[in-house]
Amino acid sequence: SQQGEEDPQALSIQEGENATMNCSYKTSINNLQWYRQNSGRGLVHLILIRSNEREKHSGRLRVTLDTSKKSSSLLITASRAADTASYFCATDITGNQFYFGTGTSLTVIP
Amino acid sequence: NAGVMQNPRHLVRRRGQEARLRCSPMKGHSHVYWYRQLPEEGLKFMVYLQKENIIDESGMPKERFSAEFPKEGPSILRIQQVVRGDSAAYFCASSFGTGAETEAFFGQGTRLTVV
Numbered sequence: 001s002q003q004g005e006e007d008p009q010a011l012s013i014q015e016g017e018n019a020t021m022n023c024s025y026k027t028s029i030n031n032l033q034w035y036r037q038n039s040g041r042g043l044v045h046l047i048l049i050r051s052n053e054r055e056k057h058s059g060r061l062r063v064t065l066d067t068s069k070k071s072s073s074l075l076i077t078a079s080r081a082a083d084t085a086s087y088f089c090a091t092d093i094t095g096n097q098f099y100f101g102t103g104t105s106l107t108v109i110p
Numbered sequence: 111n112a113g114v115m116q117n118p119r120h121l122v123r124r125r126g127q128e129a130r131l132r133c134s135p136m137k138g139h140s141h142v143y144w145y146r147q148l149p150e151e152g153l154k155f156m157v158y159l160q161k162e163n164i165i166d167e168s169g170m171p172k173e174r175f176s177a178e179f180p181k182e183g184p185s186i187l188r189i190q191q192v193v194r195g196d197s198a199a200y201f202c203a204s205s206f207g208t209g210a211e212t213e214a215f216f217g218q219g220t221r222l223t224v225v
Contacts, residue, residue: 030212031212033213033214035216040221041218041219042116042201042216042217042218042219043153043201043203043216044216045213045214045215045216048212048213088152088153090153090214092212097143097155097158097166097168097169098143098155098203098214099155100145100152100153100154100155101152102151102152103152
């Protein structure tokens, strides 16, 4: 399978703590994107990192990409209850489609 | 600029009926992707279309499923003779192009329930 694999599957933290999620993939990519999905809702695009980038920031989000290890991490700093959601990584390999992992379910406890 | 619009949001069909799911991409986007999400799972790619062309349908079941993206109007995902196993959330995404700079934006999804 060429899908990304997120790790851990589920994560539960206290409000204010940092949350780190990882994504591994199998083949060379054009880019990698992170999405958030609230329960029963659509996907919200969070951040795109290109294959020639190593780190990217957006607000409280920090994404890193290590193409040698074929892995990416999403760090959410100073988490809030509203960050509770599932987080998916999606890899663009062929330009034709985005491969999604099974997601990390994050619960932030107030 | 409205986002990706999908309708209906919820669709209930009896076994054997047809389901038609619509997706209007973001303004200026000519690339559309359909994904299916089963409960508690990630998204599975179904089909990628550009205007009037199917580019990649490797994720779409060979029977009962079809997709189109006409020159005018929304993209349609059509499921004929639905079965219980078709119950899922179907998401549409659109992008301006493809490649390293491409961001795909998703609609809210259509939740299909087959009874």
